Amino acid sequence: MWLPQGATVGAVVPFLVALLIIILFSWFYLSRYRNRYESERSSFVTSVISLTIVMITSALLPVDIFLVSYMKSSNGMFQPWASELSVRESIENSVLYCYYVAYGFVFFCVFIMIPFMYFYYEEKDDDEQDSNDRICTAVKFTSVFVFIASALLLVGAFVPLKPATNSTEWEKIKDMFENLGTDRGEDAISMVLSILCVLGMLNLVFYTAFGMSSWPIGLIRGTSSARIQSEEVQSRNIVIQTRINALRDKERITSRLTPKEKRILNQLEEEERTIRMEEQLVDQHRNSWSYKCRTILRPIEIIVGVFAACLGLVLWVSLLITNIDRDIHSEMKTGYALQNFSLPNPIDLLLVQLQKVFPLDYILILIITWLLVLCTMSGIRNLGIRIFCFKMFKLRKQKTPPQGLLLTCAILMLSVLTFNVFLYTVSPQYTTYGSQHYIKPVVNATDELDIQVKAEVHSCPDPLYPRNCTMTRNSVLLVRFFYKAWYFGAFYHWASWGYLLISGLALLYALIRKSRTVTEGMVDRDDFEESEDRPMVR
Numbered sequence: 001m002w003l004p005q006g007a008t009v010g011a012v013v014p015f016l017v018a019l020l021i022i023i024l025f026s027w028f029y030l031s032r033y034r035n036r037y038e039s040e041r042s043s044f045v046t047s048v049i050s051l052t053i054v055m056i057t058s059a060l061l062p063v064d065i066f067l068v069s070y071m072k073s074s075n076g077m078f079q080p081w082a083s084e085l086s087v088r089e090s091i092e093n094s095v096l097y098c099y100y101v102a103y104g105f106v107f108f109c110v111f112i113m114i115p116f117m118y119f120y121y122e123e124k125d126d127d128e129q130d131s132n133d134r135i136c137t138a139v140k141f142t143s144v145f146v147f148i149a150s151a152l153l154l155v156g157a158f159v160p161l162k163p164a165t166n167s168t169e170w171e172k173i174k175d176m177f178e179n180l181g182t183d184r185g186e187d188a189i190s191m192v193l194s195i196l197c198v199l200g201m202l203n204l205v206f207y208t209a210f211g212m213s214s215w216p217i218g219l220i221r222g223t224s225s226a227r228i229q230s231e232e233v234q235s236r237n238i239v240i241q242t243r244i245n246a247l248r249d250k251e252r253i254t255s256r257l258t259p260k261e262k263r264i265l266n267q268l269e270e271e272e273r274t275i276r277m278e279e280q281l282v283d284q285h286r287n288s289w290s291y292k293c294r295t296i297l298r299p300i301e302i303i304v305g306v307f308a309a310c311l312g313l314v315l316w317v318s319l320l321i322t323n324i325d326r327d328i329h330s331e332m333k334t335g336y337a338l339q340n341f342s343l344p345n346p347i348d349l350l351l352v353q354l355q356k357v358f359p360l361d362y363i364l365i366l367i368i369t370w371l372l373v374l375c376t377m378s379g380i381r382n383l384g385i386r387i388f389c390f391k392m393f394k395l396r397k398q399k400t401p402p403q404g405l406l407l408t409c410a411i412l413m414l415s416v417l418t419f420n421v422f423l424y425t426v427s428p429q430y431t432t433y434g435s436q437h438y439i440k441p442v443v444n445a446t447d448e449l450d451i452q453v454k455a456e457v458h459s460c461p462d463p464l465y466p467r468n469c470t471m472t473r474n475s476v477l478l479v480r481f482f483y484k485a486w487y488f489g490a491f492y493h494w495a496s497w498g499y500l501l502i503s504g505l506a507l508l509y510a511l512i513r514k515s516r517t518v519t520e521g522m523v524d525r526d527d528f529e530e531s532e533d534r535p536m537v538r
Helices: 006-030 039-071 086-121 131-158 167-180 185-221 226-254 259-287 296-331 346-354 362-381 401-426 430-432 472-483 486-512 527-533
Strands: 386-389 391-392 437-445 451-459
Touching: 006 039, 006 346, 006 362, 039 086, 039 362, 039 401, 039 472, 086 131, 086 401, 086 472, 086 527, 131 185, 185 296, 185 362, 185 430, 185 472, 185 486, 226 451, 296 346, 296 362, 296 401, 296 486, 346 362, 346 430, 362 401, 386 401, 391 401, 401 430, 401 472, 401 486, 430 472
Parallel strands: none
Antiparallel strands: 386 391, 437 451
């Protein structure tokens, strides 16, 4: 693939910068939640690599959009270097292969690497089981995921997604092999990708929609006063200590307690351990540098919260407008794919305008992606790490076990994988055509002898001649498969309505709930045994 210097700089340099930021973001953000006592380097590195790989798929989208936009000038004509169709097809195929490679690594992480590391650590015990036994057990369970992935690839490759025109069974099988060769396995990849995106869309509706409302509101409202919480904890501790001492005095004097009193004493002692741990965490927080710099950090939190809330609101409105546009101008049998965009979309209009000033649109896309990631993490932290609604682990700072971190990374991978579908839904015109224009000839006939022909420049798409506008490879993969397997597109459309509903309900919940404490989600009864064996790190 040959590109002029401007296109190379505009596509490669921002991508490399984004790649560096993604690696640092994945490393430091996951370090914040890893358990400092039980963590294994291999599981942590696996989590970082997996999250980095899947975020690269979102970083490829702005590159895809930039290249199709750079092929044309503002007057609607193709650039001299992109005037030949073969050059444009070469660039499009190169971008498509980059998507294939990125999705291939994602499939490897989801079906092989993460399951292997999860079961490898799950087999670890206090007796230091032999490493070869752990590897054999992990391979045994991972082979189930490999079988599932192979089955999905076979379904996508050999099951016809549209009615075959031949009558005999042999001709149908022959037709399937020919389609597999001409489509370069796109059906197989699209089938696996779509199924993973279905799971990711469920996470998007469940976690991201909740976090999109709760996280910005939490930043704006902040936490309750640490000083007041410390005083309340000390007061509760005095009351509980008084009750415990009274029961112990009675036991020392009478040498016996009733079963009810013994049960109450056990409950009070458990509550005492909880309060002691909470008191230590509050003291830690009051001695931390973030608390001492709260006069500087608090305004920053409010600004970030307001910005995230405004951007989340714009995304919500854009998604609502696109859904209404799809319900009016598309149909279920085409996967609700839009050919023309009738209703104005604020995110679309903003991104198209920002693309004129390089690289503001790239920055905004990455900000939206990171906002969705942070909101998803906030939803996981509040709702817990769940599989099919069953709560498996809690996501807590410095206390998340390796299995919980791997499952969190798997949830994030599926969610981030769906972000391209989500961005296509929120901003269909920009993610499909970027800032491309096309020339439309207009004929004005004033009389039989005076016929004037002038050219008008319009924004893509061209409803009469689609070849005048080049689609991004991401939109081609989505739209092509929506037409061949419409039920996936229909599911994404209905799930986006679920996202709008859940995020609205989560906003009401975030507004009426009390301000969170500085120790919220950090104290757990499972930590009692751990705290007895290990000193609290200050």
